[in-house]
Every structure is written in C-alpha cells, then in structure tokens.
Amino acid sequence: MKEIASRETDEHYMKRALSLAVLGQGETSPNPMVGCVLVKEDRVIGEGYHHRCGEDHAEVDALKDAAGRGEDVRGATAYVTLEPCCHFGRTPPCAQRLASEGIARVVAATADPNPKVKGGGLAVLREAGVEVSCPCLEAEARWLNRGFIRVQTVGRPWVTLKAAASLDGRMALSNGESQWITGPEARTEAHRMRASHDAVLVGVGTVLKDDPELTVRHVEGKSPRRVILDSDLRTPPDAKAVTGNRDCLILTALEDAAKTKRLEDAGARVIVLPKRDGHVDLNAALNCLAQEGVLTLMVEGGPHVLTAFMEKGLGDWLSLFFAPKVMGEGPGLGTGMSLVSMAEALMLKDLHARRVGDDLLIEGRFACSPGL
Numbered sequence: 001m002k003e004i005a006s007r008e009t010d011e012h013y014m015k016r017a018l019s020l021a022v023l024g025q026g027e028t029s030p031n032p033m034v035g036c037v038l039v040k041e042d043r044v045i046g047e048g049y050h051h052r053c054g055e056d057h058a059e060v061d062a063l064k065d066a067a068g069r070g071e072d073v074r075g076a077t078a079y080v081t082l083e084p085c086c087h088f089g090r091t092p093p094c095a096q097r098l099a100s101e102g103i104a105r106v107v108a109a110t111a112d113p114n115p116k117v118k119g120g121g122l123a124v125l126r127e128a129g130v131e132v133s134c135p136c137l138e139a140e141a142r143w144l145n146r147g148f149i150r151v152q153t154v155g156r157p158w159v160t161l162k163a164a165a166s167l168d169g170r171m172a173l174s175n176g177e178s179q180w181i182t183g184p185e186a187r188t189e190a191h192r193m194r195a196s197h198d199a200v201l202v203g204v205g206t207v208l209k210d211d212p213e214l215t216v217r218h219v220e221g222k223s224p225r226r227v228i229l230d231s232d233l234r235t236p237p238d239a240k241a242v243t244g245n246r247d248c249l250i251l252t253a254l255e256d257a258a259k260t261k262r263l264e265d266a267g268a269r270v271i272v273l274p275k276r277d278g279h280v281d282l283n284a285a286l287n288c289l290a291q292e293g294v295l296t297l298m299v300e301g302g303p304h305v306l307t308a309f310m311e312k313g314l315g316d317w318l319s320l321f322f323a324p325k326v327m328g329e330g331p332g333l334g335t336g337m338s339l340v341s342m343a344e345a346l347m348l349k350d351l352h353a354r355r356v357g358d359d360l361l362i363e364g365r366f367a368c369s370p371g372l
Helices: 002-024 058-068 094-100 120-127 138-144 146-154 184-195 204-210 257-266 282-291 303-311
Strands: 035-039 044-049 077-080 105-108 131-133 158-166 199-203 225-229 248-252 268-272 296-299 317-323 348-356 359-366
Touching: 002 035, 002 044, 002 058, 002 077, 002 105, 002 138, 035 058, 044 058, 058 077, 058 094, 094 120, 105 120, 120 131, 138 146, 146 158, 158 184, 158 303, 184 317, 184 348, 184 359, 199 204, 199 303, 204 225, 204 303, 248 282, 257 268, 296 303
Parallel strands: 077 105, 105 131, 158 296, 158 317, 199 225, 199 296, 225 248, 248 268
Antiparallel strands: 035 044, 035 077, 317 359, 348 359
C-alpha cells in the first residue's frame, strides 16, 4: 500500500509540474517545455517553469521561487517534467544545482533524449547521493515535448498536417475556389492550432492564390514563423506573409540573386536547398527547419503540398476538418497520390473526433510516424 500511495503522490505533483510546463508554449524553442515543483513534508514550497529560451530553466525558476517564499529546500523533493540537464548551454547545468542546494529526491517524468544529457543528469544526481525516480507520467511528458523529442531523435520537427474538406473529400471546387469550406468556429480552432506550433508552412501556390497572412488573429497567442515552399522563387515580394516580417523563411531550390534580394529586402529570408523530383527536397526542408529551431510545424498548404508530405511519410499528425457539404469535382487530400493496393493506404491511429461548430474535426497520428 505504501508504494501505491507514493506513486499516487508522485503523479499528483507531476501533473502540477506538467501544467506549469505548458505555460512556456511558443516561447522555449529550441528548448523543451519544462515545469518543476518543489515539495517538502507534503507541501509545495516552490514551483517554476522554463519561460523562454535563454532564461532560467524550470529547476532554477522553482528554486528562486522557494527562496522568495523564505523556504529551505534542503531535504525537499523536486518534480521535474524532463531529466535535469548536466551540461553548460545558455545556462549552467541544473542537475548539479539541485544537488548543491540539498535536494534529497528528484522525480523526473522522462529522460532527456538530447545526446548531451541522455541519462547523464540522473547519473550526476545519483553520484551526489540524491534519490532518483524516473519515469513518472512519461507518456504525458513525451507528448508535451514531442517536437523536441522528434528533433533530438530524428533531426526534424513534429509535423502536423491540417486540412479542411467537404464530406466528399474536396478541398476546393473545380475552379479552385476554397474560401470558406468550414465555418467560423473551425477557422478559430485552426488559429488556435497555429498558436501551438513554432512554424506554419504553405506552398507558393497557396500564396499566389490566397495571399494568406499566416498569423494568429482570432485567438490569443503568438504567431508562428511563416515558411513558404517555393522551388522557383515565384513568391511576390509584396505577399502578406513576407512584407515587414523577418520571421518568414522561403525555402527554394533556385539560386537567383536578383529575386532573392527583392524578397529579402521585403523582409523574408531565402534559403536554397537541394531539389528532388522537380521540387524542394522535403527531407532537406525539415532538417533545415530543425536547425532553425523549429520543433513543431503545421503544414497548411494546398492538396499537392499535403499529399507530398504524406507520400514521403513525413506527416506525424493529421487534423482534418470535415464540413457538412458536398462540393463535387475538385482536388482533395491525397490528390496525385497513386496507390496500387489497399496495403499501401496510409493509416491513422489514436483517432479523436469532435464537433467544432457545424463541422467535424477528426485527428489522429499517422501509423508511419516514428514512436516517441
């Protein structure tokens, strides 16, 4: 009974640490979101989280909170949503700091996949005589930092494919018209999704047809970085996603000094990448974005861009809004994908469905997505 009670206690405080970690969403990349709760004699004496990249890590934030409360942390337990670091980066290592402060026990939700840590932080704590328990609510912690884990283990961001379609699977009419398939509630939810990602990507076709801003407007939240896939540099310098926006990246396969200068003078940054099958190599594009500090990417491109990600097995999660409409002829999700057997069909798992206004949102993880 004692072990069960202890596990329940650990999970109780770890849930609080996870709720703190989420407060750093949109600010910590390329660092993970981390929360920390300090507990002594079944009482919270300090708590904190990583507010943004370059600032105090969660453990230090919690220690400072405890000091501000006049609390003595010696003998306390630290609940941390990720293994404390053991290397010098922008800030000193946290594992050594916890040990030097007299923390008696550390409960970590999951190990850090960063090769610079990867068990090293827990080893430092054990060598210093600190009791260590790991994992605790690991699935929840790894899902929270799925982008960080994906970059550390695969070298690319976590990729969400977002689309809106009619009941017959169309994403536009035969004449190309696509605004608006879904209702206002679904569009608001899409903005909320944008705010939870580091970057949003579209193809140049979407830019030329719709001239989207790609910002967060209908909800509170930080606008993601804007990324345009543009193999031949057709993006107009006066496109809304470009003008006055130093966060716009244009990924191209064309080296053209004059076009590049016009786009960069307008506010974008142009990066030349290898070409594959006549377009920017998507693997190279994702590797590039990971190096740019993008941990989570939302692809909002048209049918052809979305299909390209699916064909190459580069989607992790699908968020598909279905509108109660029948649109007839027109492009849809998977347009251009040629399969010869049902065994090749892309499968989703961990499915969720819910109503958003008059529309239905179906979400799930691609079966081909690497495990967390």
